[in-house]
Amino acid sequence: xxxxxxxxxxxxxxxxxxxxxxxxxxxHNERFFLIDCxxxxxxxxxxxxxxxxxxxxxxxxxLHGDHFFGLIGLISSMHLLGRKRELHVYAPPLLENILNVQxxxxxxxxxxxxxxHPIKPDVHDKIYEDEKLIxxxxxxxxxxxxxxxxxxxxxxxxKLKKDVVNSLKIPVNEYLNLKNGADYIDxxxxxxxxxxxxxxxxxxxxxxxxxxxxxYEKIIPIIKNVDLLYHEATFAHDMVDVAREKFHSTSVDAxxxxxxxxxxxxxxxxxSTRYESSQELLKEAKTVFKHTRAASDGKNYDV
Amino acid sequence: xxxxxxxxxxxxxxxxxxxxxxxxxxxHNERFFLIDCxxxxxxxxxxxxxxxxxxxxxxxxxLHGDHFFGLIGLISSMHLLGRKRELHVYAPPLLENILNVQxxxxxxxxxxxxxxHPIKPDVHDKIYEDEKLIxxxxxxxxxxxxxxxxxxxxxxxxKLKKDVVNSLKIPVNEYLNLKNGADYIDxxxxxxxxxxxxxxxxxxxxxxxxxxxxxYEKIIPIIKNVDLLYHEATFAHDMVDVAREKFHSTSVDAxxxxxxxxxxxxxxxxxSTRYESSQELLKEAKTVFKHTRAASDGKNYDV
Numbered sequence: 027x028x029x030x031x032x033x034x035x036x037x038x039x040x041x042x043x044x045x046x047x048x049x050x051x052x053x054h055n056e057r058f059f060l061i062d063c064x065x066x067x068x069x070x071x072x073x074x075x076x077x078x079x080x081x082x083x084x085x086x087x088x089l090h091g092d093h094f095f096g097l098i099g100l101i102s103s104m105h106l107l108g109r110k111r112e113l114h115v116y117a118p119p120l121l122e123n124i125l126n127v128q129x130x131x132x133x134x135x136x137x138x139x140x141x142x143h144p145i146k147p148d149v150h151d152k153i154y155e156d157e158k159l160i161x162x163x164x165x166x167x168x169x170x171x172x173x174x175x176x177x178x179x180x181x182x183x184x185k186l187k188k189d190v191v192n193s194l195k196i197p198v199n200e201y202l203n204l205k206n207g208a209d210y211i212d213x214x215x216x217x218x219x220x221x222x223x224x225x226x227x228x229x230x231x232x233x234x235x236x237x238x239x240x241x242y243e244k245i246i247p248i249i250k251n252v253d254l255l256y257h258e259a260t261f262a263h264d265m266v267d268v269a270r271e272k273f274h275s276t277s278v279d280a281x282x283x284x285x286x287x288x289x290x291x292x293x294x295x296x297x298s299t300r301y302e303s304s305q306e307l308l309k310e311a312k313t314v315f316k317h318t319r320a321a322s323d324g325k326n327y328d329v
Numbered sequence: 330x331x332x333x334x335x336x337x338x339x340x341x342x343x344x345x346x347x348x349x350x351x352x353x354x355x356x357h358n359e360r361f362f363l364i365d366c367x368x369x370x371x372x373x374x375x376x377x378x379x380x381x382x383x384x385x386x387x388x389x390x391x392l393h394g395d396h397f398f399g400l401i402g403l404i405s406s407m408h409l410l411g412r413k414r415e416l417h418v419y420a421p422p423l424l425e426n427i428l429n430v431q432x433x434x435x436x437x438x439x440x441x442x443x444x445x446h447p448i449k450p451d452v453h454d455k456i457y458e459d460e461k462l463i464x465x466x467x468x469x470x471x472x473x474x475x476x477x478x479x480x481x482x483x484x485x486x487x488k489l490k491k492d493v494v495n496s497l498k499i500p501v502n503e504y505l506n507l508k509n510g511a512d513y514i515d516x517x518x519x520x521x522x523x524x525x526x527x528x529x530x531x532x533x534x535x536x537x538x539x540x541x542x543x544x545y546e547k548i549i550p551i552i553k554n555v556d557l558l559y560h561e562a563t564f565a566h567d568m569v570d571v572a573r574e575k576f577h578s579t580s581v582d583a584x585x586x587x588x589x590x591x592x593x594x595x596x597x598x599x600x601s602t603r604y605e606s607s608q609e610l611l612k613e614a615k616t617v618f619k620h621t622r623a624a625s626d627g628k629n630y631d632v
Contacts, residue, residue, distance in 0.1 A: 040406045041372050065402040066369050069344050089434040091405045099368040102394045103343045120434040127430060131392040131423040133473050170436050 027055045027158075029179065029231050029329040031254065034070040036295040036304070036321040038238075038260050038274075039092050041066055045323055047092035048237060048296060050256070051076055052177055054159050060084040060100075061175055061235050067096035068103050074324050079109055083154060085161065086117035087237060088147065088172035094121065098128050105136050112139035116153050116161075118171055119144035147173035150248055158182070164248050166239035168273045174236035176248060177329075184224035191223055233329045234289070237296050240270060241279040246287045254329045255284050256321070259294035259307050277307040281314035295321030330358045330461075332482065332534050332632040334557065337373040339598040339607070339624040341541075341563050341577075342395050344369055348626055350395035351540060351599060353559070354379055355480055357462050363387040364478055364538050370399035371406050377627050382412055386457060388464065389420035390540060391450065391475035397424065401431050408439050415442035419456050419464075421474055422447035450476035453551055461485075467551050469542035471576045477539035479551060480632075487527035494526055536632045537592070540599050543573060544582040549590045557632045558587050559624070562597035562610050580610040584617035598624030 030053050037045035047064030051071075058081045060067075071078050078100060086094050094117070104113065115121070122142045129136065145153055145163055148171060154161035157180070164174035183205035191201075196210060204210060210218040234249040237258035249255055257280035261269045269276050275283075277294055284292035292315055297304050304320035311318040319327070333356050340348035350367030354374075361384045363370070374381050381403060389397050400418070407416065418424070425445045432439065448456055448466055451474060457464035460483070467477035486508035494504075499513055507513060513521040537552040540561035552558055560583035564572045572579045578586075580597055587595035597614055600607050600623075607623035614621040622630070 039409050041375075041402075043372070043375050046372075065399065066372055069346070069349075069369055072344075072346055089431075091402060091431065091435055091437075095402045095405070095431075096368065099344075099394060099398045102398070106342050118434075120430075124427075124430050124434060127423075127427050128392075128394065128398075131421075131427060131473075132394055134394075170434075 027228065029054050029177075029233070030326055031233060031256065031293075031329065032074060032076070032326045033293075033295065033321045033323055034067055034074070035064050036297060036323055037092075038258075038296045038298050040299060042299055044302075045297065045299075046070055049096065050235065051081070052233065054177070054179070057156070057159070058082065059161070059177070062087055062093040062237075063095075063097040063100055064092050065095040065099075068100045070323065071100075078104060079107065079111070082111065082113060083161075084113070084115045084117075085153075085175050086115065086121060087166075087174060087235070088168060088170055089118055089120055089124075090170065090238065093238075097121075098125055101125065101136070101140070102132075102134065104138065105134065109138040112141060114141045114143060114154075116143045116145050118147055145173065147171040162248070164234060164236060164245055166236060166245065167242035168238045168240065172238055174234060174239070174245070176235075176252070177233040179230040179232065181230055182227040184220070184227055187223055187225060194218070194223070196223070231329045236283075238274060240273040241275055241283070243283070243286065246283065249283075249287045249289065251288055251290075253290045254293065254327060255287065255289040255291070256293045256295060257283055258296035259311060260296050260298050262301070262307055263310055277311040278314055281311040281318055284315040284318070290317065291327075292318040293321050293327055294318060330531070332357050332480075332536070333629055334536060334559070334596075334632065335377060335379070335629045336596075336598065336624045336626055337370055337377070338367050339600060339626055340395075341561075341599045341601050343602060345602055347605075348600065349373055352399065353538065354384070355536065357480070357482075360459070360462075361385070362464070362480070365390055365396040365540075366398075366400040366403055367395050368398040368402075371403045373626065374403075381407060382410065382414070385414065385416060387416070387418045387420075388456075388478050389418065389424060390469075390477060390538070391471060391473055392421055392423055392427075393473065393541065396541075400424075401428055404428065404439070404443070405435075405437065407441065408437065412441040415444060417444045417446060419446045419448050421450055448476065450474040465551070467537060467539060467548055469539060469548065470545040471541045471543065475541055477537060477542070477548070479538075479555070480536040482533040482535065484533055485530040487523070487530055490526055490528060497521070497526070499526065534632045539586075541577060543576040544578055544586070546586070546589065549586065552586075552590045552592065554591055554593075556593045557596065557630060558590065558592040558594070559596045559598060560586055561599035562614060563599050563601050565604070565610055566613055580614040581617055584614035584621055587618040587621070593620065594630075595621040596624050596630055597621060
């Protein structure tokens with residue numbers, strides 16, 4: 027089952043020709059989730075050949091423009107291109123009015139069902155659930171109310187050991203019970219332990235998105251042991267004072283959080299425009315946490 | 330003195346990889362005026378190496394997203410990049426609130442003076458004037474209140490005939506009177522007619538921007554004889570019924586207006602995404618009005 031993240035923008039604050047501001051696409055088993063939506067996100071989706079109409083859930087971390095100015099354009103294009111399926115947006119409450127005043131000014135009534143879900147960025151909360159995935163908010167430490175998002179797979183069902191099941195001639199109508207963990211009682215009344223006929227389910231995976239934030243250890247229990255952490259690293263560590271003042275992180279901050287949270291892999295991003303290349307930031311982060319990579323627009327990471 | 334127009338977007342409705350939605354830059358003697366500002370306009374400015382901080386006046390024709398969704402991002406980037414000089418935006422009144430709610434949500438107080446000038450799109454009116462240029466609204470026929478913009482150079486002063494002025498030994502302090510059209514009376518009291526010592530001023534030039542609009546003959550007296558007309562041509566003429574229904578124009582409509590208004594040159598643009606190439610539209614327009622060109626992103630036209 028696919029679980030990966032495509033970076034649509036890795037710059038902070040403003041778009042440049044090399045790096046666009048923040049947006050990411052999470053693909054879980056061909057369900058597409060958009061995180062943040064800077065200006066030009068719909069163009070990035072086209073560039074990387076991702077069909078916008080396949081996105082059904084959009085999560086907005088906070089209301090700085092470099093994280094949401096592209097949303098109204100994306101919503102409008104979905105409308106103009108004849109979308110029928112519903113769209114869900116999860117965002118700080120003020121965004122609803124921002125979208126509405128723009129739709130009203132253009133006298134646009136969206137032709138598809140649009141659902142706005144206000145979130146509380148300062149509360150760690152479950153905001154989305156389907157049969158295979160949960161999304162939770164991660165309260166962050168930024169100038170305005172901001173949260174990250176934690177994508178967690180749900181534990182799946184146990185996997186049948188096909189050969190054992192066949193050799194025992196277990197009837198098909200028993201399969202679901204076995205997958206749910208029940209023991210099997212054969213026609214002679216003999217109990218066969220579940221672990222004889224099934225394997226453990228696929229291990230669950232998790233992805234944590236943390237941008238924008240200062241160095242903030244309170245997120246550690248929430249993101250503990252995730253398979254992949256995206257953490258902003260706006261500055262190199264020689265600018266730690268500026269980072270603290272602006273409620274942003276340095277590459278060393280990001281790596282330190284990754285290390286303390288014992289995550290498997292770290293991707294850093296949201297780079298200040300002052301850095302032509304992210305290599306300096308990456309090198310610095312790796313001195314603290316080896317399994318670090320630097321985001322770049324269009325790159326795709328398996329979780 | 331330079332007067333030219335750079336097309337920043339020539340598509341209608343949505344951005345594609347080939348064509349962005351509407352925005353144009355007018356350069357008059359190194360004063361830069363932006364007309365409309367679709368999503369991604371600030372990226373187009375970077376792409377074509379136009380310094381955003383040199384733009385001081387922005388004119389918005391109407392509040393469909395493909396003409397203004399990029400404005401908040403441009404305003405924000407100007408702020409983040411340390412702009413000091415003032416910015417003037419001329420637009421339908423509802424835009425002011427749209428900008429304000431977004432600045433408030435991000436708790437942004439712009440660090441440069443920002444002046445919003447509400448315009449009345451249904452009235453032909455002068456909305457801008459400096460010592461060399463006037464900008465007027467052109468009421469158009471669209472689904473929501475919309476106007477085009479007419480850029481007109483002011484008549485300059487008469488030009489001294491240097492050789493005549495020298496041979497007559499006219500004192501320097503008389504020059505301004507002569508440039509303003511006065512006759513010269515020499516030390517003997519003899520009157521020398523102004524046209525003996527001056528030439529006519531540079532001919533004034535004019536540029537009319539008309540998008541979005543249905544076929545609308547009421548604009549003809551306003552745009553009569555302009556040097557360059559940009560007129561939308563969303564559709565080819567086989568889609569004239571759709572054009573009428575949507576208050577857009579066909580390439581033949583645009584060319585007919587150009588012909589009736591006896592303009593010197595026509596540029597068509599705002600092409601529907603259905604047209605991969607604008608060649609079909611151009612060919613059709615030229616059957617009605619020969620001096621037609623098809624806009625494409627990045628192209629520059631002398632007025």
